[in-house]
Amino acid sequence: MKQxxxxxxxxxxxxxxxxxxxxxxxxxxxxxxxxxRTVVHDxxxxxxxxxxxxxxxxxxxxxxxxxxxFRGHGKTILFSTHIMNEAEKLCDRIAIIHAGRILACNNLxxxxxxxxxxxxxxxxxHYVRGQG
Numbered sequence: 755m756k757q758x759x760x761x762x763x764x765x766x767x768x769x770x771x772x773x774x775x776x777x778x779x780x781x782x783x784x785x786x787x788x789x790x791r792t793v794v795h796d797x798x799x800x801x802x803x804x805x806x807x808x809x810x811x812x813x814x815x816x817x818x819x820x821x822x823x824f825r826g827h828g829k830t831i832l833f834s835t836h837i838m839n840e841a842e843k844l845c846d847r848i849a850i851i852h853a854g855r856i857l858a859c860n861n862l863x864x865x866x867x868x869x870x871x872x873x874x875x876x877x878x879x880h881y882v883r884g885q886g
Contacts, residue, residue, distance in 0.1 A: 762790040781808035800824055801832045818843060838874040850881045857881040
């Protein structure tokens with residue numbers, strides 16, 4: 755377990771904060787520590803709810819790389835976000851959810867084909883405004 759913890763501390767770039775109290779960390783560092791704690795047991799299914807909230811641009815990109823790595827290791831990932839370009843980069847299948855209902859669910863290319871829209875934000879608007 756110590757080897758896994760050390761790996762995650764390095765992977766998330768929190769080495770210099772490893773001995774710090776979590777309540778003394780910035781919001782972004784708390785987010786990274788929270789995610790590292792969640793994955794320390796190497797679960798087969800990972801659920802991320804807005805994982806880049808509170809992170810600056812560089813840390814958000816680093817988080818995307820970590821999620822890609824988990825996916826590359828065969829993890830099943832459920833990813834909830836309002837940041838459409840993150841979903842475009844990271845998701846194999848995308849569900850458009852509005853008012854508690856799934857309006858569409860498919861891969862990005864098929865959503866593009868069906869709606870005639872290029873960007874996920876426009877695809878989302880297409881379905882939410884009832885054009886789908």
